Amino acid sequence: MPPARGKGRPSLRQGLDKEIYQIVRKLIDESPGNPLSVSDVSTWIKSSNSSLARKPRKLLEDSIERVLEVIKEDEDSGDEEMGPIEGNFGDPEQEPSAANSMNMALRGDLAKQSAVSDAVVKKRDKERQPDGQPPKKKKRVDRTEEINSAPPTHIRLEDVGGVDNVKQQLKDMLVLPLLCPSEYESRKIPIPRGILLHGPPGCGKTVISRAFAAKLGVPFIEILGPSIVSGMSGESEKQVREHFEEARKQAPCLIFIDEIDVIAPKRDTSQSQMEKRIVAQLLISMDSLAMEANEGKPVIVLAATNRPDSLDPALRRGGRFDTEINMGVPNEKMRELILKAQTRETVLSDDVDFAQIAKMTGGFVGADLRDLVGKAGTWSMDRFREALEAQAAETEAAMDVDEGENAQECSEVDKSITRLIHRVKRTDLPRPSGHENTAITMKAFLEVLPHIQPSSKREGFATIPDTTWEDIGALGDIRKELKAAVVEPIKNPERYKAVGITAPTGVLLWGPPGCGKTLLAKAVAAESKANFISVKGPELLNKYVGESERAVRQVFMRARSSVPCVIFFDELDALVPRRNDALSEASARVVNMLLTELDGLSDREGIYVIAATNRPDMIDDAMLRPGRLETLLYVGLPAANERVEIMAALLRKTPIDVRLAEYASVCEGFSGADLSSLIRKAGQTALERESGTVTVEDFAKAKENVTPSVSDLKRYENLRKKLGRG
Numbered sequence: 067m068p069p070a071r072g073k074g075r076p077s078l079r080q081g082l083d084k085e086i087y088q089i090v091r092k093l094i095d096e097s098p099g100n101p102l103s104v105s106d107v108s109t110w111i112k113s114s115n116s117s118l119a120r121k122p123r124k125l126l127e128d129s130i131e132r133v134l135e136v137i138k139e140d141e142d143s144g145d146e147e148m149g150p151i152e153g154n155f156g157d158p159e160q161e162p163s164a165a166n167s168m169n170m171a172l173r174g175d176l177a178k179q180s181a182v183s184d185a186v187v188k189k190r191d192k193e194r195q196p197d198g199q200p201p202k203k204k205k206r207v208d209r210t211e212e213i214n215s216a217p218p219t220h221i222r223l224e225d226v227g228g229v230d231n232v233k234q235q236l237k238d239m240l241v242l243p244l245l246c247p248s249e250y251e252s253r254k255i256p257i258p259r260g261i262l263l264h265g266p267p268g269c270g271k272t273v274i275s276r277a278f279a280a281k282l283g284v285p286f287i288e289i290l291g292p293s294i295v296s297g298m299s300g301e302s303e304k305q306v307r308e309h310f311e312e313a314r315k316q317a318p319c320l321i322f323i324d325e326i327d328v329i330a331p332k333r334d335t336s337q338s339q340m341e342k343r344i345v346a347q348l349l350i351s352m353d354s355l356a357m358e359a360n361e362g363k364p365v366i367v368l369a370a371t372n373r374p375d376s377l378d379p380a381l382r383r384g385g386r387f388d389t390e391i392n393m394g395v396p397n398e399k400m401r402e403l404i405l406k407a408q409t410r411e412t413v414l415s416d417d418v419d420f421a422q423i424a425k426m427t428g429g430f431v432g433a434d435l436r437d438l439v440g441k442a443g444t445w446s447m448d449r450f451r452e453a454l455e456a457q458a459a460e461t462e463a464a465m466d467v468d469e470g471e472n473a474q475e476c477s478e479v480d481k482s483i484t485r486l487i488h489r490v491k492r493t494d495l496p497r498p499s500g501h502e503n504t505a506i507t508m509k510a511f512l513e514v515l516p517h518i519q520p521s522s523k524r525e526g527f528a529t530i531p532d533t534t535w536e537d538i539g540a541l542g543d544i545r546k547e548l549k550a551a552v553v554e555p556i557k558n559p560e561r562y563k564a565v566g567i568t569a570p571t572g573v574l575l576w577g578p579p580g581c582g583k584t585l586l587a588k589a590v591a592a593e594s595k596a597n598f599i600s601v602k603g604p605e606l607l608n609k610y611v612g613e614s615e616r617a618v619r620q621v622f623m624r625a626r627s628s629v630p631c632v633i634f635f636d637e638l639d640a641l642v643p644r645r646n647d648a649l650s651e652a653s654a655r656v657v658n659m660l661l662t663e664l665d666g667l668s669d670r671e672g673i674y675v676i677a678a679t680n681r682p683d684m685i686d687d688a689m690l691r692p693g694r695l696e697t698l699l700y701v702g703l704p705a706a707n708e709r710v711e712i713m714a715a716l717l718r719k720t721p722i723d724v725r726l727a728e729y730a731s732v733c734e735g736f737s738g739a740d741l742s743s744l745i746r747k748a749g750q751t752a753l754e755r756e757s758g759t760v761t762v763e764d765f766a767k768a769k770e771n772v773t774p775s776v777s778d779l780k781r782y783e784n785l786r787k788k789l790g791r792g
Contacts, residue, residue, distance in 0.1 A: 082125070085118060086133045094137075104130045213312045215285040215319065223277040227407025228400035228432070229270060235391055236261070236278055240366060244284050244318045247364045259355060260367040260386050262326075264374040265393035266624075268433030268521045271370035274393075275322045285316040291328035295344070302329070302340060303347040310351040310365075317363030326369040327376045345378050352386045375623065395431055395628040398424050398595050404435050412439065415507040423511055429520040429597065438518055442510040453498035455482060458489035533588035539715040539738075540708030541582060544699055548573065548590045551697050552674045556594040556630045570697050572664065572675040574638070574690065576682040576785075577701035578776040580739025582712075583678035586701065587634040590676065597628040604640045607656065615659040622663045622673070629672035638677040639684040657686055664694045683785060700786055703776060704738065706731040713741050720745065722760045729765045735774040744772050 086107070093102060093110065107130045112119045118126065223233070243250060243257040250257050263271040279286035287309055294305040306329075313319040323329075333342045355365045369387060371377065381387050396404060402424035427435065489495070535545065555562055555569030562569055575583040584600075591598035599621060606617040625631040635641060642657045664675065677695055679685060689695050704712055714727035716738075722745070730741055747768030752760045 082118075082121070082129050083133055086126075086129045087137075089115070089118075090130070090133050090137060102134065104134065107134075213287060213309060215287050215312065215316050217283055217286040218276045218280045221273065221277050221280055223274075223281040225407055225410065226270060226274050226277050226432075228396050228402075228404035229274060229393065230403075232263075232274060232391055232393055233278075235389075236274070239389060240278060240282065240320070243364050243366060244282060244320065247318065247362060250364075251362050256356075257364050258366055258389055260352060260369065260381075260388065262374065262377075262382070262387040262390045263368065263370045263393055264372065264390065266395060266431060266521070266628075267372050268431040269393045269395065270432040271393055272322075272324055273432070275368045275370060279320050279322065282320065285313070285319040287313050287316075287319060287321050289321065289323045291323065291325035295329060295340075300343075302344050306344065306347045306351055310354065313365045314355070314363070317365050319365050321365065321367045323367065323369040325371060326381075327371045327373045330378050330381055331376055332378050333380075345380070349380055349386070352381070375619075392626060394626070395429060395597060397630070398428075401427055401430060401435060404432050405439070408432075408436055408439050412443070413503070413505045415505040417508045418506070418511065419508060422508075423515075425595075426515060427520075428595070430518075431521060434518060434520045438511065438515065439506075441514040441518065442506050445510045445514050446504075446506050450498070451486070454489050455486050457495070457498045458485040533585060533592050535589050535593060536718070537715055538582055538585050538589055539711030539713070540704050541586065541701065544575075544586060544701055545589075547697065547699055548586060548676075549593075552590050552596075552632065552676070553594040556596050556672075556674070569674070571693055572677065572695040573697040573699060574682065574685075574695040575676065575678045575699050575701050576680070578703060578737060578779070578782055579680050580737035580775050581701045581703060582738045583701050584634070584636060585738075587632065587676045587678065591632040591634075594630070594632070596630040596632050596674070597625075599625055599628070599631060599633045600636065601633060602636050604637065606641060607653075614656045618656065618659045618663060625673045630674070631672065632674045632676060635675070635677040638679045638689075639681045642686050642689050643684055644686045645688075657688075661686075661688055661694070664689075682789060698789060700782075702782065703735065703779070706734075709733055709736060709741060712738050713745070716742055716745055720749075722749075726760070726762060726765065729762055733769065735776065735779075736772075737774070737776055740772060740775055744768055747771055 089111065090102065090107060093107065104127055108123075108127060111126065226233075239258045239261055247257060263275065265271060276286075276288075289306070289309050294309075295302050309321065313321050329341075330345050330348055331341055333345055352367065355367070367387075374382075374390065377387075382390070402420045405420045405423060423438075427438065430438070538545075551570045551573050559569075575586060577583065587600075588598065601621055606614055606621070608614045608617065621633060625633050642660055643653060645654050645657055675695065682690075682698070690698065709730035710727050713730035714724050717724045717727055730736070730744075733741065733744065736744070744765065748760050748764040751764040751767050752758070
């Protein structure tokens with residue numbers, strides 16, 4: 067019979083409740099004022115009471131919950147420890163003995179425990195269902211954190227510099243739609259639904275979104291992509307739905323989704339059903355933001371990503387994220403404005419030249435420039451600390467060692483720490499000489515700049531090379547052509563617009579190996595202050611179908627994020643060979659991909675292409691037509707006077723006497739690479755004779771071991787006649 071089974075059950079649970087009650091009272095006494103939870107008591111039992119830890123977890127947690135509820139009810143009702151039983155049990159005037167006192171205390175504790183057990187049993191019986199079954203366990207209420215919709219207060223729009231074009235676009239898309247939606251409604255014009263900010267990491271997508279929300283002062287709901295991805299089925303979609311519902315309640319409202327590519331990848335390549343459900347929920351939520359469905363109250367969604375191509379295409383159609391803003395790598399003028407904005411409240415010395423710093427920070431994005439300012443400040447603080455230590459070493463009081471310390475046993479670091487602490491505590495001493503103010507000097511920026519690697523270089527985006535025209539000797543005619551084809555359109559685009567022509571779209575440098583084609587391309591980018599992406603032809607090729615074409619697309623996508631930009635394709639013949647029946651289908655697709663990128667179907671404004679090859683006859687004819695690589699420049703072997711200029715340029719970077727460059731006039735058939743090899747061999751010859759000075763005799767001896775690398779000049783001359791250009 068069931069009742070027989072229930073007779074033993076209460077006694078077991080009463081005994082368990084007694085033990086739990088003692089533990090809970092002990093924990094409350096040890097940390098009064100700190101509320102205990104079931105998990106706190108359970109954790110303590112598992113770590114400190116092995117006998118109770120072996121009990122079934124469900125049984126243990128139910129008992130803890132009952133005891134905590136009884137204790138809470140007793141505290142609320144004002145009872146003191148469930149009717150303590152203390153004092154004498156005989157004559158009240160009789161003094162108890164020590165043994166008698168102990169017995170009475172034990173009897174009091176037993177009475178307390180019995181009262182607790184009775185109260186717990188009564189409470190459990192009271193909660194039983196009418197048919198005598200145990201009470202149903204209450205479902206846990208899902209207490210989701212309240213969604214914060216307060217606009218940011220720690221950032222100002224004025225602190226974001228160098229992105230006036232982005233600010234202008236956001237002004238057009240946000241101010242009137244959010245603050246004056248009635249104008250749109252009266253004209254029956256739909257307000258913008260979604261704006262997608264994309265670009266390389268650190269260029270300010272998140273910062274400008276938060277700054278605009280702070281300036282507008284409207285409710286701002288932020289969704290951090292990774293934070294809403296949950297392992298529970300349906301939980302991620304629920305969070306997306308709740309955030310959008312809260313935005314509709316508080317409209318006009320601005321939603322910002324950071325790293326949206328995490329929660330909205332392409333569904334056709336996604337392996338997870340959860341990712342597909344999140345994308346579908348996001349699409350439905352975006353469509354529900356129409357003003358007609360929300361009583362004319364606007365909600366606009368801002369999103370940021372570094373990988374726009376990985377987003378599901380359904381999100382990028384009209385009516386969802388129909389406006390895309392590219393925040394690229396800042397140019398020199400933008401970097402200067404960013405530095406000024408980031409140091410608005412920083413004390414700077416009068417010698418700080420923002421224009422010079424901007425010129426030296428090619429490829430830096432906003433995050434890199436903030437890092438530069440922070441490290442310059444840290445460098446100044448390190449110099450101040452060193453000055454304090456030097457001043458402390460000169461002060462006899464600071465040299466005293468604390469009592470009880472053995473000065474000879476202390477290391478130099480310990481002594482240095484002691485001196486610095488003594489000096490810092492001496493507030494009566496004057497500041498060290500040269501550190502009277504806290505301004506950051508130009509020297510601080512110049513000292514830390516070489517140690518900062520721009521994030522765009524780490525991520526594979528474009529940077530500005532440090533090669534100049536001075537590093538290239540001779541090639542005057544080629545330089546003039548390149549200036550007209552690339553440098554002038556970048557520096558003075560208005561001159562071309564005034565005449566009504568566009569700049570040449572591409573330049574092909576061809577000729578024997580080692581004549582400076584790659585150096586010319588770098589110098590052009592440095593001269594025009596344009597970003598530079600160097601692509602070795604073979605590195606884009608991949609054995610997997612579609613990967614090579616994707617690599618070509620990615621090169622041009624990165625170039626669009628770094629406008630103005632020069633893309634340099636080295637060894638172009640490996641990438642775009644002549645298409646014929648013998649060419650594989652994969653190679654033909656790569657050629658077609660590059661042709662379409664160069665053809666102007668995609669946005670190519672501000673992107674200039676320079677290619678180099680030793681075999682122009684192997685390149686597909688379609689690449690050399692006007693509109694693609696239309697300017698062909700032959701970079702041949704230097705003449706005698708040009709060899710002298712090249713060698714002089716090479717010797718400027720060495721301690722060798724520049725006048726020895728005259729020896730290059732007798733090096734017939736030598737290219738620039740051969741002359742560089744000649745200098746190395748001459749240096750090795752000087753080292754072999756144990757001399758630190760290179761002489762003409764060393765060059766003469768080295769020339770015997772250097773063979774000109776270009777042997778088939780006749781083939782290049784025939785190609786020059788055949789191509790008829792350059």
